[in-house]
Amino acid sequence: MSAPPGISGQYVNINSGGDEVAWLPVAKAKHFTNAFVVDEKGQRILLGYKKRGIGQDLWNGFGGKVEEGETVTQAAARELKEECGIEGRPVPCGFLLFTTAQNTSFSFFIHIFRVEEWTGEPVETDEMRPKWFSTNPDQTTSESDSPSIPYDGMWADDIYWLPKLLAKIPFQGRADFSVEENGPSGGAMVKWWFGEQV
Numbered sequence: 001m002s003a004p005p006g007i008s009g010q011y012v013n014i015n016s017g018g019d020e021v022a023w024l025p026v027a028k029a030k031h032f033t034n035a036f037v038v039d040e041k042g043q044r045i046l047l048g049y050k051k052r053g054i055g056q057d058l059w060n061g062f063g064g065k066v067e068e069g070e071t072v073t074q075a076a077a078r079e080l081k082e083e084c085g086i087e088g089r090p091v092p093c094g095f096l097l098f099t100t101a102q103n104t105s106f107s108f109f110i111h112i113f114r115v116e117e118w119t120g121e122p123v124e125t126d127e128m129r130p131k132w133f134s135t136n137p138d139q140t141t142s143e144s145d146s147p148s149i150p151y152d153g154m155w156a157d158d159i160y161w162l163p164k165l166l167a168k169i170p171f172q173g174r175a176d177f178s179v180e181e182n183g184p185s186g187g188a189m190v191k192w193w194f195g196e197q198v
Ligand SMILES: Nc1nc2c([nH]c(=O)n2[C@H]2C[C@H](O)[C@@H](COP(=O)(O)OP(=O)(O)OP(=O)(O)O)O2)c(=O)[nH]1
Pocket: 032, 033, 034, 052, 053, 054, 055, 060, 061, 062, 063, 064, 065, 098, 108, 110, 155, 156, 157, 158, 175
């Protein structure tokens, strides 16, 4: 399948699926960030449990809307600090075009970052409850007390691209949802496409 509307460039290792329906129209871009702190040495990733707003009750990276006058990287660093109290250096690693049939007035242009350098300890805020998860699929609890990544409690598309972020493979893709909420079994995701950039 060729890249869907809104995604340009050359890709390999494409993973796509969902219903045989047309992609939703790409509307005016609203830019968001999403940053994942990865502790390579400790084989763990920091996620936050979203306490309110879009994606409430899901585990996710830290991020939000890009404000006027700031770059997406500046926005990623600001949101990381606001949502879990740590200062980090976000490095761009992927892009997700997220659209919902519920809201067609704009499309979510989500800039995804990896953070390997940071200072401070994560703290709980009004928006997020941070927690470390293991990035080593073979390691359960013996050497680390971090549980494995809770894909069942995340946005349904994340399982297609978070492994690429962990492997430092640049990716782009899109996911069309029926509604802005993610059902318990990810039932709101209608169609998706993810590829690795060449
Ligand atoms: N991992 C992942 N993140 C997503 C998906 N869809 C989606 O909007 N997000 C992210 C992008 C943003 O980081 C976040 C939504 O932005 P937000 O947290 O600012 O939204 P909000 O309305 O709750 O914000 P706020 O103004 O109350 O702070 O959710 C998805 O499919 N997967």
